[in-house]
Amino acid sequence: MSIYEPEEEKQYSSMGIVRLKMVDKNSKLGKYLLAKKNKQYDSLNYFSFLSGAGYSAANISDNNYTGYNAFLKFMFPFSQDYNWFYGVGVRYQNLSFNNNSKINSNSDINFNSFQTGLDLAYFFKTSLIDFVLNPFAYFGFYNSLTRTITQSDGTTITAAPSIMNHISLGANANVLFKTSHFYFGPGVSYSTSYLQFNNYQDDNGVSYNGISNFYKSWSLNFTLGCYL
DSSP states (O other): OOOOOOOHHHHHHHHHHHHHHHHHHHHHHHHHHHHHHHHHHTTTOOOOOEEEEEEEEEEEEEEEEEEEEEEEEEEEEEEEEEEEEEEEEEEEEEEEEEEOSSEEEEEEEOOOEEEEEEEEEEEEEESSEEEEEEEEEEEEEEEEEEEEETTTTTEEEEEEOEEEEEEEEEEEEEEEEEEEEEEEEOOOOOOOOEEOOOOOEOOOOEEOOOOOEEEEEEEEEEEEEEEE
């Protein structure tokens, strides 16, 4: 007993197989091109560099300080996940407080802090904008606090305690617009810091109480950066 397959059906069957092979080949080619495109896109985000500066404010021992800050951050991705980044950063803050409540003298306090530490960041990416949440932990490696008292006769008295510890924990939030390989956009920052220094005296031997407590600070920044 033999099975007869008409010539037309053979031809139709062979055309169907060829067509299926073409579809499968095109599917593989599409997946390859998509993977290559994603790889090129990912390579543009392998390394991020962020810098910025802006306005700062803090409340230290019930005194309101204002000033400015500047920062640099170098960010690297976690393995193949190009949304989570880790890195290192440095930050500088200059904060001042002016007390005009005294009748016979003015007291100015200037607080400078250079800090470095670790950053963790999540990049929520779109085609034009990246939304970034960036927790950080910084340690003050160089800090100075100078109290300057200007008396009514114009003479000045200074005092500068030695700062023992300055540690900051906080987070930045940024909206970064992308053009070519560059970032730019606004950001806000909030942190809680621990500041410690002992009692100290000024040039005339007047004693002042030290500080060993936490203080809050916040800032508004404009950020510039690039991604490679």
